[in-house]
Amino acid sequence: MPSLPHPTPSRRGRRLLPRIALLVAAFACAGAQAQTPAWPSKPIRIITGFPAGSATDSISRTLAEHLRAKLGQPVIVENRAGANGALGVAEVARAPADGHTILATNSSSITVNPQVYRKLGYVPERDFIPLTMVVSAPFILVVNPAAERTAGVNSVADLMALARSKPGQITYGSGGPGNLAHLGFEMINNRASVKTTHVPYKSGVNAQLGVLGKEIDTMLDTPVTLPNLKAGKLKALAVTTATRWRDLPEVPTMIEAGYPGFDVSFWLGLLVPAQTPPAVVQALYAALRTARDDPNILRQLQTQGQVELTDPQAFAARIRAETAAWGEVIRRENITLD
Incomplete structure (x- = not known):
């Protein structure tokens, strides 16, 4: 049987096709936007596992001020002190992954606690997305x-x-x-x-x-x-770092004091719950990294250490490397907890 001829569209029909395609695309975009809630849509909480007056509390309040100005939403700092920061970390691990809850913590709670405590209520690599390492500093x-x-x-x-x-x-x-x-x-x-x-x-x-x-x-x-x-x-x-600290240039390092290879530093950083949408993570980081551009905010952060504001990927790599390194130290130095 011979094939049937296909209908040939009229000139008017050909002119309408691009318009119809544009309308379909517009409706598709509108539907996608309707499915993706605007962010931020409510106040943001920064939860820290350390008390008022601590270094982590200080950077939390400094960055809350910065984020309020950048995002146009209230940013509230909540202290959940206790268990070497673990209480605050565990609370954020259970929080909705919608970009409205941020964890402010130090390196101990992420890279060390999981290796020395059996029951923490969180697993860093499972429960969090690193956002930015804010500062690093010596002891x-x-x-x-x-x-x-x-x-x-x-x-x-x-x-x-x-x-x-x-x-x-x-x-x-x-x-x-x-x-x-x-x-x-x-x-x-x-x-x-x-x-x-x-x-x-x-x-x-x-x-x-x-x-x-x-x-x-x-x-x-x-x-x-x-x-x-x-x-x-x-x-x-x-x-405790390998080089002298900029604010205490007259104070020697532990290496200079006779302890070869002694190099210990800590960081203060921000993380968000796992499953936080990538677009929200990037938007949060984009707002945070501009803290460098505000002399007042930068000056406040510098009182806590060397300002880093690393991107999420670099921060994640730092956490992985430090977790492995501290695991070796804990075994080598035979450090145990009571």
């Missing part, structure tokens, strides 16, 4: 020059000599078992072959108050303590 080994026991301590060597003369009697504080300040000090103990006693506090700020109040002898503090150092209330013996 600062400090003592109270007004305390009777540490009045004559002017160097790392002095502190270790004191610890050797009083086994187990010299106390150091941290923001909780398993955080980087705890692990870092245990590294010092192991390298120096001394025994000191760890006194865990609810936060690094509380531990700092413990040194100031002569409750404990020493700690690995953060750049939050710079005003105390400038006022002479605390004395810096060393910084």
Whole structure:
């Protein structure tokens, strides 16, 4: 059977086809927009697992101010202090993945806690998308020059000599078992072959108050303590990074103090719940990275460390690398928790 001839469209019909195609495309776009809610559509929460006055709280409030101006929505900081930051992390892990809840935390809660605690309520690589590493910084080994026991301590060597003369009697504080300040000090103990006693506090700020109040002898503090150092209330013996810290150029590194290869730093960063839409993640990061362009915001962030504001991919790579590195340190230094 011969094939039937196809109908030939008229000239008018040919002219209508492009218009019909445009209308179909327009309706399709409208439908897609209707299915994708506008963001942000309500106030944004930044949840941190650390108390008011902590470094993480400080960057949270600074960036909340910046995001309010950029996004036109209220941005509220909520403190869920406890368990070395784990309470706040676990809450955000359970939050809706809609871009309206952000986690502000430190490196301990993401790269260390999962390796030293059995029951956390979250798994970082499963429950979160890294957003940006805001700042990175060294720890600062400090003592109270007004305390009777540490009045004559002017160097790392002095502190270790004191610890050797009083086994187990010299106390150091941290923001909780398993955080980087705890692990870092245990590294010092192991390298120096001394025994000191760890006194865990609810936060690094509380531990700092413990040194100031002569409750404990020493700690690995953060750049939050710079005003105390400038006022002479605390004395810096060393910084823990491989190079000297820009704000304390006269203070030696632990490497210079006789501990080869000693290089410990921490970061403060933002993450969002897993399954947050990629477009929202990118929009959030686009708003955050412009913090560099605001001199007032930048100045506030710089008080907490070196401003990084890395992109999500670079931040994710940093987390993977640090998690592996700290796993090796925990095994090599035989660090265990009570």
